[in-house]
Amino acid sequence: MSMQTRIEQKLSAGLPCKHLRVENESHMHARGSESHFKVVVVSEQFAGQRLLQRHRTINEILAEELREHIHALAIHAYTPEEFSEKQGQAPESPRCLGGSKFDN
DSSP: OOHHHHHHHHHHHHSOEEEEEEEEOGGGSSSOTTSEEEEEEEEGGGTTOOHHHHHHHHHHHTHHHHHHTOSEEEEEEEOHHHHHHTTTOOOOOOOOOOOOTTOO
């Protein structure tokens, strides 16, 4: 199973998502084919939560993947209302500056 599919399945199982998009952005970086991802998660569960709490929730769901496989994860977590205000768009991910726990 690809890492992208694994991320999609774990987030879908761990959060009641109104919208979920997982993008493999590894092609933009020099760290392997499945090392950089961007997730856009829209959930009612985020209502009343600060950004840090939303990110912690996603990080907890993907703890194993972050520890063992993923070098970078761009998280965009919105309520349905926030996502609507952004017209269904999330910011572009920044370029990776290198450095990795996976370097030899």
